[in-house]
Amino acid sequence: MTRGTGSLWRQAGLLAGKDLKVFFLDRGALAFALLFPFVFVLIFSLIYGPSYTGEDRALTVYLATAEGPESISQDVIDALAAESRLNVRQVDPHEAGRALAAKSIRGYLFFHEGFTEAVRAGEDAFITVYVNPEAQTVRAALMSLAEAIAAEFRSYRVTLEALEDLLAAAPPGVRDAMVKALERGGGEGDGPAGAGGAATDAGPVIVFESVGDIEPVRTVDILIPAYLTMFVFFALALTAETLIAEKESHTLERLVASSATRGSIVAGKIAGAFGRGLIQVVVFWAAGLLIFKVRMGGHPGAVILVSVLMVLAASGVGVFLATVARTKKGAASLAVFISLAFAAFGGSWWPLFIMPGWLQTLAKVTPHAWANSAFNKLMLFGATPGSVLPEMAALGFFALLFLGLAAWRFRLD
Amino acid sequence: MADAEFVVVRDLRKVFNGHTAVDGVSFTIERGEIFGLLGPNGAGKTTTIRMMSTTLPISAGDVTVAGHSVRRKPAAVRRHIGVCPQELALYLELTALDNLVFFGRMRGLSRREAAAQAMENLELVGLTDRARQPVAKFSGGMKRRVNLAIALMNRPELLFLDEPTVGVDPQSRNHIFDTIEGLRDGGMTVLYTTHYMEEADRLCRRIAIMDGGRVIALDTPHNLKARYGDPERVTLEDVFLRLTGRRLRDAG
Numbered sequence: 036m037t038r039g040t041g042s043l044w045r046q047a048g049l050l051a052g053k054d055l056k057v058f059f060l061d062r063g064a065l066a067f068a069l070l071f072p073f074v075f076v077l078i079f080s081l082i083y084g085p086s087y088t089g090e091d092r093a094l095t096v097y098l099a100t101a102e103g104p105e106s107i108s109q110d111v112i113d114a115l116a117a118e119s120r121l122n123v124r125q126v127d128p129h130e131a132g133r134a135l136a137a138k139s140i141r142g143y144l145f146f147h148e149g150f151t152e153a154v155r156a157g158e159d160a161f162i163t164v165y166v167n168p169e170a171q172t173v174r175a176a177l178m179s180l181a182e183a184i185a186a187e188f189r190s191y192r193v194t195l196e197a198l199e200d201l202l203a204a205a206p207p208g209v210r211d212a213m214v215k216a217l218e219r220g221g222g223e224g225d226g227p228a229g230a231g232g233a234a235t236d237a238g239p240v241i242v243f244e245s246v247g248d249i250e251p252v253r254t255v256d257i258l259i260p261a262y263l264t265m266f267v268f269f270a271l272a273l274t275a276e277t278l279i280a281e282k283e284s285h286t287l288e289r290l291v292a293s294s295a296t297r298g299s300i301v302a303g304k305i306a307g308a309f310g311r312g313l314i315q316v317v318v319f320w321a322a323g324l325l326i327f328k329v330r331m332g333g334h335p336g337a338v339i340l341v342s343v344l345m346v347l348a349a350s351g352v353g354v355f356l357a358t359v360a361r362t363k364k365g366a367a368s369l370a371v372f373i374s375l376a377f378a379a380f381g382g383s384w385w386p387l388f389i390m391p392g393w394l395q396t397l398a399k400v401t402p403h404a405w406a407n408s409a410f411n412k413l414m415l416f417g418a419t420p421g422s423v424l425p426e427m428a429a430l431g432f433f434a435l436l437f438l439g440l441a442a443w444r445f446r447l448d
Numbered sequence: 449m450a451d452a453e454f455v456v457v458r459d460l461r462k463v464f465n466g467h468t469a470v471d472g473v474s475f476t477i478e479r480g481e482i483f484g485l486l487g488p489n490g491a492g493k494t495t496t497i498r499m500m501s502t503t504l505p506i507s508a509g510d511v512t513v514a515g516h517s518v519r520r521k522p523a524a525v526r527r528h529i530g531v532c533p534q535e536l537a538l539y540l541e542l543t544a545l546d547n548l549v550f551f552g553r554m555r556g557l558s559r560r561e562a563a564a565q566a567m568e569n570l571e572l573v574g575l576t577d578r579a580r581q582p583v584a585k586f587s588g589g590m591k592r593r594v595n596l597a598i599a600l601m602n603r604p605e606l607l608f609l610d611e612p613t614v615g616v617d618p619q620s621r622n623h624i625f626d627t628i629e630g631l632r633d634g635g636m637t638v639l640y641t642t643h644y645m646e647e648a649d650r651l652c653r654r655i656a657i658m659d660g661g662r663v664i665a666l667d668t669p670h671n672l673k674a675r676y677g678d679p680e681r682v683t684l685e686d687v688f689l690r691l692t693g694r695r696l697r698d699a700g
């Protein structure tokens with residue numbers, strides 16, 4: 036009779052399990068979280084048609100450099116051109132400017148004079164994306180390509196610096212042997228960034244292994260992740276409600292009398308919200324892949340990871356809201372207001388990349404913007420997981436912030 | 449800790465933003481007795497029970513249960529108690545069985561133990577055939593019985609019953625009385641609050657009458673009635689009205 040009640044995690048797990056059971060028994064909540072979103076997807080894919088901008092031909096990527104043939108920028112262009120999946124064409128910078136003005140091309144990527152020196156010196160090297168403002172997909176494609184290039188250089192620089200530190204710390208004999216081995220390796224074309232690269236004698240090795248096909252943007256590839264984000268956050272109304280419901284139905288007091296601690300209750304509520312969000316993720320991607328034939332891009336794992344981080348952030352916001360609102364109604368209206376505002380603002384109703392630049396910047400206060408940006412990059416523009424690291428970090432930050440705030444603010448009385 | 453002092457309430461106080469709801473209450477409960485806490489609405493019965501059962505912070509004074517202080521060792525106290533709150537505290541969407549199993553497991557029972565005990569408790573309150581129906585479909589009296597059955601999970605030594613028969617039909621009420629008497633016979637200690645005098649007269653070995661946050665009388669029903677005449681003729685209702693006056697109460 037006086038045995039213990041087990042750990043915090045056991046109680047949190049029981050509470051989360053109970054919440055999920057209630058969720059599955061509540062047909063309204065199920066429809067709201069899992070079925071309703073697809074009505075939106077269907078309606079909007081009918082409105083927009085199968086491809087978002089109506090472009091049906093494969094995109095040609097135009098690249099220009101102000102540097103000569105012995106430059107790193109030229110190496111980048113050559114490496115990209117060698118990538119069979121990309122339709123790359125090099126153009127003269129002046130011609131490219133004229134062609135853009137005459138609207139015969141829709142955009143190009145430009146490497147500035149001194150790019151090579153800057154990269155070698157470890158200073159800021161500049162790439163500029165020039166686009167016709169109406170060509171949204173081209174802008175998005177070129178932006179993500181430029182970011183992918185920048186990310187490759189960044190990771191290369193980190194590797195190089197680590198290697199330098201390592202060499203400096205090694206005893207002289209070992210150091211000489213390592214330098215010799217590296218020189219031999221470099222001469223055979225194996226760069227530090229791994230396989231698949233094209234080696235150059237002077238500059239860094241650039242790997243474009245994960246820059247995928249650039250094709251017309253399909254509506255469902257935008258809508259599915261956008262509505263996943265929107266409805267995961269929409270469901271935070273349910274999260275906030277379940278916590279306040281425990282207070283209103285006096286079960287919270289009963290939980291306390293049954294030896295549940297504050298910590299196990301907060302952890303249980305967060306785990307329940309997280310579990311429900313994961314169910315949404317599974318249903319969304321399963322239905323997206325099987326029914327809507329969504330293409331997740333070259334890195335489905337990264338798309339799932341972004342989804343999971345987004346769910347974690349939403350769970351934090353949900354439990355936090357419950358600590359702000361006093362009644363179930365209050366929590367529900369607050370949650371609906373926030374999720375609608377964030378959805379509109381954060382690119383769940385229309386793609387971020389068609390919004391004006393200043394609005395895109397402002398949108399970054401919402402977790403939605405980061406999630407949608409990562410989904411678009413990965414699924415539409417063939418980005419590598421490395422180039423969505425900032426988005427993942429931002430989602431992780433939102434999750435930590437709101438989970439922390441929720442844990443700090445939650446009170447039993 | 450002697451059985452005579454199984455529960456000790458010492459100068460207990462609760463102040464809600466300047467309003468004193470419980471004003472220096474003291475009493476002891478013997479192991480194995482049904483102790484009645486009576487009083488008009490707003491007398492402070494629920495507030496006293498919530499402090500005793502560790503769910504409401506104590507303003508002053510203390511309570512010990514089986515020697516453990518509520519203020520200093522609430523976790524130890526929780527292992528000895530079961531609470532049937534005045535307000536229904538149930539998950540309406542879940543079945544009666546799931547409600548009992550959930551709270552049983554929260555109190556440390558394994559899944560198997562919880563399921564077995566839940567069925568026993570549901571039988572005790574006469575709900576075996578409704579075990580797998582959602583509580584939302586139950587009548588008021590049935591919900592009250594589920595509320596009681598949850599409090600019995602993990603077999604507490606001390607059971608708090610806060611007006612368990614409010615709004616209950618006569619059949620459910622009788623069933624609840626029989627259940628409580630059965631538990632007492634099994635050795636359980638019960639703190640019972642009500643404002644129905646005949647219930648207290650039937651069930652309780654001793655009674656404390658509260659008014660305005662204080663205990664104004666504490667004795668066996670027989671002795672209380674004897675204060676005002678022939679205990680066979682005087683009812684507890686008469687005692688109560690003499691003590692608390694005929695003023696109407698609607699708070700609490």
Ligand SMILES: Nc1ncnc2c1ncn2[C@@H]1O[C@H](COP(=O)(O)OP(=O)(O)O)[C@@H](O)[C@H]1O
Binds near residue numbers: 464469
């Ligand atoms: N949470 C609370 N906040 C403020 N006042 C309260 C609270 N709970 C009870 N009270 C007040 O304390 C007094 C005693 O209430 P209560 O213990 O519920 O009485 P009873 O259970 O005997 O009817 C009442 O005046 C009530 O209004």
Ligand SMILES: [Mg+2]
Binds near residue numbers: 493494534610611700
């Ligand atoms: Mg009361």
